[in-house]
Amino acid sequence: MLYWLMKHVFIGPILKLFFRPRIIEGAENLPESGGVILASNHLAVSDSFFLPLKLSRRVTFPAKIEYFTGKGVKGAIKRWFFSGVGQVPIDRSSASAAQAALDTGVRIVREGKVLGIYPEGTRSPDGRLYKGKVGVAWIALESGAPVIPVAMFGTDKANPIGSKMWRPYPIRIKIGKPLDFSRYAGLSGDRFVLRSITDEIMYALMELSGQEYVDVYAAKAKETADETSAADRLPDKKAG
Template identity: 85%
Template sequence: MLYWLIKNVLVGPLLQLFFRPRVIEGAEHIPAEGGVILASNHLSVSDSFFLPLKLSRRVTFPAKLEYFTGKGLKGTLKRWFFHGMGQVPIDRSSASAAQGALDTGVRIVRDGKVLGIYPEGTRSPDGRLYKGKVGVAWIALESGVPVIPVAMIGTDKANPIGSKVWRPYPIKIKIGKPLDFSRYAGLSGDRFVLRSVTDEIMYALMELSGQEYVDVYAAKAKEADAAGKPSTPPAAGRLPDSKAS
């Protein structure tokens, strides 16, 4: 009920009015029922709001634990809002906590729900597509559900990093064909398979979004920027077609 209220009455109409987000292709690739992973590029915090707005099925996103632990009225309202938007708190402070987050993802899709996930792990610092983390591959192989690549376009212009006020800008969403990794069933413990699957997902995202690819984790690039060091090598331009046979 809360999800419906926020999406259709409180927030959704305002986002639709000012930004006019639209699925420009591929909406038919999302099944009407059953567990599925939506793997998206990540340009802005607003990605997690615009994508569910245009889909008929509810999307569950793992979200930082900090969004749910604030104090006072502001913390309560933020917790209410993120819960209402279908996001679940994820603790990533340790290896065991990170594994718990992955287990939660598997549980969500095994329950027949839609899991939204950002393989880059954090927002792109400059609009380019960064190296994917293998967690999305592990969830896919453990659960056996398909992965659908999703490209968000323009959200970094509507909600630039560091901005407190969103700006009207036309948002576009592209949804790719499902990726089936059933050929790797039972190999979720093989790190080479996990990397191959992850790279195949990132290749699909690169093709869909048109972004330049950088073979560095976005988090590492941000750390380097904060330390005043060269953050990334020049963009690779295109990720080699890493589809395993």
């Protein structure tokens, strides 16, 4: 009920008014029932809001647990909001927590629901498409569900990194054809198979989105950029 209210009464109408999100092709690639995995590129936090808005089926996104553990009124509002838009808390602070997150993804898909996931693991720091993490492949093999690539366009313009306010900008969405990995059934423990599947998913996303591909994890690229920025701020000892 809360999800329906957020989509059709509270958040949905506002997003439609200012951003005019639309699926430009491929809506027929999402089956009307059954568990599926939507694997999307990740340009902005707002990706998780705009994609469900244009789909007839409910989409469940794993979200970092910090969104659900805040204290006071602000924390309560965040919990209400993120729960309302279909996100579930995921703790990724340890290896066991990461496995629990994957298990949650499998459970969601086996229940016949739509799981939204970002194979890059975090937002792209510069609009390019980064190396995918193999969790999406593991969920696909354990659940037996197809993976449907999704490309978001314009969300990084509407919701730039570091911005506190969203800006009106037309959002576009492309949904690709389902990818079937049943030929790898029973091989979820093979890391080479998981990498092969993940790379196939990322290639499909690259073709769908038109983004330049970078064979580096986005988190590593952000870390390197932060280190470079910090080094640039250091005083030049030769100066003076």
